[in-house]
Amino acid sequence: MEKDASGPDPSRQRNGFVGVLYGEFTDSLNDRVRYSVSLTESALTIKRISSSPGRTKVVFDLTDCVGCRAYRGPDSSDVGAYFTAYFYPFKRRWMSAGVARQRVEQCFRVALVQDPLANLQEAERWAHAIRDASAVQAPRRDGVAYMEVRPPCRVMILVNPHSGRGQALQLFTGHIQGMLTEAAVPYTLVLTEHKNHARELVRKADLTKWDALVIMSGDGLLFEVINGLMEREDWQEAIQTPLGILPGGSGNALAASIHHYSQSPPAWNEELLLSCGFMLCKGLVSSLDLVSIHLASQQRLFSFLSLAWGFVADVDIESEKYRHVGAIRFLMGTLVRLASLRVYQGRLAYLPVREAPKRPQGTPVDSLLPGLDQPVPENWTVVKEEDFVLVLAIYQSHLAEDLWTVPGAMADDGLIHLFYVTAGISRPALLRLFLAMEKGAHLACGCPHLVYEKVTALRLEPISAQGMITVDGEMVEHGPVQAQIHPGLARLISDNAETWPAEVTPPPPAGPFPVLSVLLP
Known part of the structure; x- marks a missing residue:
């Protein structure tokens, strides 16, 4: 049976550092493998429990976490519940001296008692705590003016399926869709079908339904969106809608710039896409000059x-x-x-x-x-x-x-x-x-x-x-x-502004997928 303590880990208190949560759980695939898990304000620390003198310890920085969800297993006879945290830390590229963000998933089984509901509630408690802690852990730089923004309840993502090599939609489904699921970001996907389609759409759209507009294309589609917003009668409010870019074109200048502003190592192609997707999931917003x-x-x-x-x-x-x-x-x-x-x-x-x-x-x-x-x-x-x-x-x-x-x-x-x-x-x-x-x-x-x-x-x-x-x-x-x-x-x-307030972040869905709709013109 897993051990849990609602208070901090005493051993960590003795070292002068107070934890937020501490518990012992099993591996999601093997009940014989057990871990001690501690959550602090800035990190999730995992130690494998073993009779051998040395203990394997892994520390995950919560600035790299995009989300965490709790759920029941697929087997109805399993009384245990599960929680999975999703991280995108910088790791060394394969056969390269450089580093890039790479996906890491940490999953644990909770079986404190024989009551499935009680176990699920405990898993949800951990998932909620990890989400809250990661939400306030945002990269910040001196000299940056932070701002308060609303939580990202709904995101419209406009994809030009013909941009670049014509692979924007495949790149979205292969790399970004899963990240949004992990971060519990609901979105609507819109495929543009002709020049100035995005411009016409945002010029007439009810923007109260959207907390952000995101472009998956080259830079030309964002040019359409910005000018569509500025052509509205309520342009002063409309242009305040947070704008995002996911590289799906040939040039991808703004995406490369945003990645550079984050002070991250250079990235190209799918690595750049992953970086921009990570920033979208973290939900950070800063100012953008227009000319x-x-x-x-x-x-x-x-x-x-x-x-x-x-x-x-x-x-x-x-x-x-x-x-x-x-x-x-x-x-x-x-x-x-x-x-x-x-x-x-x-x-x-x-x-x-x-x-x-x-x-x-x-x-x-x-x-x-x-x-x-x-x-x-x-x-x-x-x-x-x-x-x-x-x-x-x-x-x-x-x-x-x-x-x-x-x-x-x-x-x-x-x-x-x-x-x-x-x-x-x-x-x-x-x-x-x-x-x-x-x-x-x-x-x-x-x-x-x-x-x-x-x-x-x-x-x-x-x-x-x-x-x-x-x-x-x-x-x-x-x-x-x-x-x-x-x-x-x-x-x-981008990466250099205030995070969405944790206390008003919408709860994640019970299932593995967020609310999702697709509009095909």
């Missing part, structure tokens, strides 16, 4: 990632034909464009951050921008060069999974990071810059044609008829364009 973009047609767009003209934009759009090969499409597109390197004529001006007035967060008024038909203010810097290879304004750390463009960027730093490369750079030198960008070392290359500035507003006026302009990787009309940063206008599911 308003004005086009010559007087259209106003909102951007979360980048504004590009010249080489970068051309590679992005022209490599669409290689989408079936995944992220390597950008390397292929880069090599093709390098073979016939273009020079683009235009005028560039910007407002350096040192000249920008202080503005409160969450205001979308474009107070820094004159009309496109008006000259820029005197405190703006006008670039004398008119021949460019590229102009890139970016507000996240990564331009793609393997392009670490702004090592010091944060999602809410209130900055537009402006890069431009002037004409005269050789093909090998430009290639070296992009290769160095994989490790964030391009600014250390000492390239005289590369310029980097921190700005809060900018204007670009192309003169050349050739070339493309992209916003968040989506092509927009070619012509004069200007942009301004809006600090903290949106909210982002």
Whole structure:
């Protein structure tokens, strides 16, 4: 019979550390294997009980726990109950020097008495305590402004089944669906079927039904969602809906950036997906800067990632034909464009951050921008060069999974990071810059044609008829364009903010699966 104590483990008290729960349970598959289990405010410690002098001990950090559930066994004659905790700690990659989050499941059988209901109640007590303790154990960093948010009662997940290699739905069912089940996060899955479907959906949706909107695609689908929210009459409330990203496309720039902000080891492909899924399950929300973009047609767009003209934009759009090969499409597109390197004529001006007035967060008024038909203010810097290879304004750390463009960027730093490369750079030198960008070392290359500035507003006026302009990787009309940063206008599911309050977290379902619905357009 298992032993349980409602108070702390006396041995741990003698060492000056008070535990939360202590009990002895058997292995879920073998009743002959017994464990002593202790739960503290920060860890779950498991020791195998053995007659041999040495005891095997494993300590799980509760910051790595996404959930815990209690349940009866499949055999109705089994009086025991069970509780299973789900962890995603960093572990060494197989045949690699690096580490990545990997799933670990710990399951215990509770058979304190011959009463099945009493055993289930004890298992539920442990599951509830583990969930509560893990909910308040969130990664936190100095200097981060924490905020209170509502619990994630319902999540809408929009999946573009055609993004990247066309495997987004398979990646969701293979990796994320199980994590959401373990974390008891109910969700509705929506498959988009045409361009701007997500934009139209969120523009009309009753957002009171949702506590978060999550994108499983490339960056383009989040661009649709953000602009759909900003086109609503109640945009001020709508844009406060927490937004999440799960990498399912080719570039996955925001997903790579969020992972980088968590100060986790570098990750790609499924490891990056697992990292973003983990953050979704932990339910942490921070601020996200948006940038308003004005086009010559007087259209106003909102951007979360980048504004590009010249080489970068051309590679992005022209490599669409290689989408079936995944992220390597950008390397292929880069090599093709390098073979016939273009020079683009235009005028560039910007407002350096040192000249920008202080503005409160969450205001979308474009107070820094004159009309496109008006000259820029005197405190703006006008670039004398008119021949460019590229102009890139970016507000996240990564331009793609393997392009670490702004090592010091944060999602809410209130900055537009402006890069431009002037004409005269050789093909090998430009290639070296992009290769160095994989490790964030391009600014250390000492390239005289590369310029980097921190700005809060900018204007670009192309003169050349050739070339493309992209916003968040989506092509927009070619012509004069200007942009301004809006600090903290949106909210982002990431690792650096307050956790959902444990006392109002919805209880997990009794069965192994959360409430789930699927909408197929």
